[in-house]
Amino acid sequence: MRIFIIVFVLIMSLIKAGECYDEPSLPNIESVAFSPDDKFVAATGLDKVIYLWETTTGKLIKTFKGHAAWIKCLAFSPDGKYLASGSVDKTVRLWDVATGKVVQIFYGHKSWVYSIAFSPDGKYISSAGGEGIIHIWDITADRMIKTLKGHTSWVYSIDFSPDGKYLVSGGADKSIYLWELTTGNIIKKFQGEGASLAHESSVYSTVFSSDGKYIISGSRDGTIGLWAVATGNRSKVFKGYPTDIYCAAFSSDGEHMITGSSDKLVRLWDVLTGRHRGYLQGHTNDVIVVAFSPDDKYIVSGSADKTICMWDAASGQFIKTFTGHNGTVMSLTFSPNGKYLVSGGADKTVRVWDVERGKQIAAFSGHSDSVTAVAFSPDSRYVASGSKDKTIKLWKIVDNKLIRTYTGHSEDVLSLAFDPDDGRYLLSGSSDNTVRLWVTLTGECYKTWTKHTEDVICVGFSHDTRFIISGSRDKIVRLWEIKTGKQVRELKEYESWIYSAHPTPDMRYIVSGSRDGSVRIWDVATGKQAMILRGHTNDVTSVAVTNDGMNIVSGSSDGTVRLWDVATGKEVRMFQR
Template identity: 35%
Template sequence: MESPSGFPTPSSTELSTHCAEQSEGEPFEGQSVIYAISYSLNGKLIATGGGTLRIYDSQSGRMLLDLKGHTKSVVALSFSHDGTRLASGSGDHTIRIWNTSSGETIGEPWEVHSAHVNSVAYSHDDKVIATAGGDGVVRIWDVATEAKIVEIIDYPAAVLYVRFSPDGSQLASACDDHNVRIHDARTGALVLGPLEGHTEPVRAIAYCPDGTRIASCSNDCAIHIWDSVTGIMVLGPLEGHVDWVACIEYSPDGNTLLSGSHDTTMRLWDSFTGELIAGPLRRHHGAVYGLSYSPDGGRFVSGAEDGTIRVWNASTREVVLPVLTEADIHHYEVAGMDPLGGHTNYVTAVAYLPDGRHAVSASFDKSIRKWDVRTGKLVKELLRCHNNEIYSLSISFDGKRLASGAYGSIKVLDCVEWEVILDLSGHSQWVRCVRFSPDAKLLASAGSGGELFLWDSETGEKIRTMAGLDSTSDVWEVAFSPDGRKLASCAQDSTLRVWDVHTTEMIAGPFETDSYCLVFSPDGRTIACGSSNSLVVLDADTGSMVLGPLARHSSSIRCVAYSPDGSTICTGSADQTICLWDAATGDLLLDSLRGHKQRIWSVAFSPDGKHILSGSWDHTMKLWNSASGELVNLSDLNLQQEEVSVLLSKIILRY
């Protein structure tokens, strides 16, 4: 299911209440996303939560139990200290208690929050359970009676994580408001906090084994360590991850901190000095959401967005389960070496620079990257250009500046120095699209709440506002005509409008179309629009249909581009394919080019029209031959001085 923006909403998994037969297949096989993972306190079991809830034998990786009952994804787990029970928390607002031998639920589901359950934790004596929810409430429950005995309601935002101190006297919490708090576990009274230091939501916390320190990790990519008695930050920030740090664990001896991140890696830190001991460890292709040490500290387990589970030797930092071949290991070590790989989240925008030698990309990982297309090397990267996910970018026609849009923010970069030169404020919500005018003097921006602005791209001054748009409707995309006199927009309210850039008057439309994307033809006479599953070409003056609807994609078209000579239209779709169309006749030239594993969000022709660059939700970009439709292989390219090629032979992520 999609949100109105086209980005995913949390999925639900319809499950029934029964146990599965034991699996005799490969270790940890058949998993989807892993949101939570935990060793049992006796070290014999590993539990995983995500689209499924399962218990495995920790030595073999064989599935013992497939626990069914939750109706949405399982995001939180906690074993009782005697290992006989497992508590699970879900997006269905409930927790369930399971018998770890039989797989049966103990009692009925507990309705613990009015929103999704983010965290669940047993106390040291297994007598109480703490839960944290998206409703901004923490509750402590009596296990025997299932009665609520403590309720903490003074949080200003969602609570993402809770954990008891080793002696059970404290309950620490991590909150979406960027802070850590410590409460008395018996009364719920605030003992310490809010502990301020992080600049973005705190995702997880961990007590050291003796209870004297608390480690916290955050979306700000940093780790802090706090004194649990005074609340003073004693160490940090520990920096190195290049994306949100989602999980953190102390080793049983307290000497080491283990962290997992959306950058797909793990790192090991000296918990007393903060020095990096090992890492980044790469054996996942998605965000690392869960970590857990075995009780003896000899192993740790990791679970990730890509559904993979890895058991590691804590001393050698090698994966011991499942057994990986040398080819597997090489594959993960060069995870950033796949064609145009390196981003750790959705690639939302790609563009060529006018010189044909460089290309740029923007991503939900908040980074912007610049590539040398002749050598295939990463030239520049700005890892945290915005505080939020980047939706759009645009290159000025002279190639000197780059604009990018995120939540409430537009940044303009100098493409040579690769530094921010303007920070434009004016949008109240998401900036869905930014576009430079052909003369590079203006910048158009569009976004949520029907906001469509024009800016002086030299000074950053907002000079015009396009009026009359539905304030409840997002503007998906805008495009300047080649002469710079017109601006076209398409919006969530299924309208397309054409504006006079200088007077801000609407000179054509609104035309009814459910388009997500649009672009003017190079001669300015027509506008190509991608809609729910078809391509239409409209007369730019009258809005009458010139071509279409041209239907081939099985899902919404999310990006569209004309070739430089105007002869071809390229469409990229949520169905993971690309099509090429004859711009004059509407004939399908190349049908359903396949290579991406998730929806395609951006396409761009090279300046000479020979190649097409695509960006996808699978975190990658790919290069296509626009004549044959074949994926371009670096080993097959003859990289001469004048040729354009955007394919990486090697990307080294910089830490």
């Protein structure tokens, strides 16, 4: 879900004269595209040039020149090595991303090329445009292998099915067609109830769901259609737009849909009910992480807007903003003495802040990718950081230097925690599905737990350091005994990813936050769910518990931070800047 929101935010920021990205400012944005690893974004306008930026820093990396007229569409190959473009000059061009050089030029269109797509295996490119014809190109053979005819006017949108066997197209003739690529035949024409056409006006967007079972379409008639591929029937119509709908995308779980329109709003929809769930307006960015101060007086939140906000927990009053990161703030925690705050970001840095003054006092560089986890040692003298570069680093604050690097994880390090007693041990969770316990002083991996089947997003120690907890995208929270290494409890009533989990100080309960928008409280003794706290309208990305165990704070992709009463399960306060 989050990735689609970022796409729209980026489009809006580019339109606003490149607020976050290096010059030049484009005269009019025609198309934008993310690389598959999200490290780069390409955009093009009316100046016949393609610009490539680094996503985290906004640095302009490369320009691609060669088209003789406006460029209307862009697409990265699945491996990210190539970029395809279609233009008003009637050509399709394939570019080497690393060198910026054109590799191939495909001729054959007799009008503007309006839409372009790579097959899932990266072997083929499909292009469509003004003459109502779709071409399929074999990249290796450097030739056109198929022409699909059926549309009677401009084809605005094309998309390959996830298995690469089919292609969906939508156009100015108000039609949506499903094509079988082996034969080149139309096997389905999608029609609305009692109508011969799919929409009452031009179809600007057609997209397959990730499982290939559904197609969503966006039209100039102000409606969105949800279509069942197997039957060709329209399952649902989403209405409520006063203006043209230009783009749409499914969430990865297929439960939600996001759309963009000419009124500059992004809308979120519930696929099952067809209900409109809310707006993203004014470049609202996700709240990625939240934390309580040790005395429970303050709440801090880190966001995709590159800032950290500090709130008074009792009154909900906004206190200050910490600025300095050049990318999303991905991890955040207070020092045990409450004097400092450490944060890690997509800009690959670890930053230490003086809480009272709101000033940065140290910045550590050394990771080669985003810093996704941070933790303070119990004596507040050291900071540990985990990164997408698969390493953990230990930093000494007073000397501003790197002490040690821990290696062993084979994927991103997503979560970290020091043991609360004396910091002798460091706990980590990773995208390699493992939980590891490290000897802080030597860097030795003391123990590894391997029962999770997906990314381990959160880890933590019990207050008596006898147990550890881990939460994963496999939708299970596990409780482990350190001494024996055995799993003593498995909490698995979740139907979605678990982003964060924390025990209460008395170890009676575990609090967790999930992708389904809920905060859940679990009884450790029985392993049963004791309470569900509902109020967030999007992923709950972070949870924390006060030291007295009476309150919970949660942060969400809906842009809010909420405070809950543990005894009653009621929301005490919502923090909005």
